[in-house]
Amino acid sequence: ETGVTQSPTHLIKTRGQQVTLRCSSQSGHNTVSWYQQALGQGPQFIFQYYREEENGRGNFPPRFSGLQFPNYSSELNVNALELDDSALYLCASSPFGDSYEQYFGPGTRLTVT
């Protein structure tokens, strides 16, 4: 059983550019959540996907968007990057249902210059 994987590990982008981050969920998990963790802070919920549909969104602008694919892997897209988007982006997967634990990936460190 493979765990949650994310790619790339690190990324440097320029303000105004667009970025795509990828997440492969753990085998058998159909729910994926994305979190943004600024330096020295706790993770903030961006959105969650279940069966390829968005299932809840945090307080993030529309330039943060996502996709989930039939194999339950997911992408996070951020348009018009701003300096404040510099953060660790975490992906977590779980089976659907409130009794299940979320398993986190190692994250993608995004730096916007």
Add this chain to the structure above:
Amino acid sequence: AQTVTQSQPEMSVQEAETVTLSCTYDTSESDYYLFWYKQPPSRQMILVIRQEAYKQQNATENRFSVNFQKAAKSFSLKISDSQLGDAAMYFCAYRSRRRGANSKLTFGKGITLSVRP
């Protein structure tokens, strides 16, 4: 909206000693989960322990135990026999069990725990 507060930014403990990390939360809901997560320098968030709000008994997991005070909205983590590998950032988190809610986690700001040899 739910909030989670961790007011101690840093704590230090001697190896083999016991340390308690504090967390308070605010919610109008009666049914929810509370968690403690550990994030070592490798960045991978690892679940340490989980507490269901409807359970009066405090959760324990080997050297880790919680003191859950529902009326006070307090949820502290006790680490016994601290080990060097316990050094990490620890996050308290909340998840609603409200019908129809997604599994969003609300995190505190975290506390950095260092362990002295």
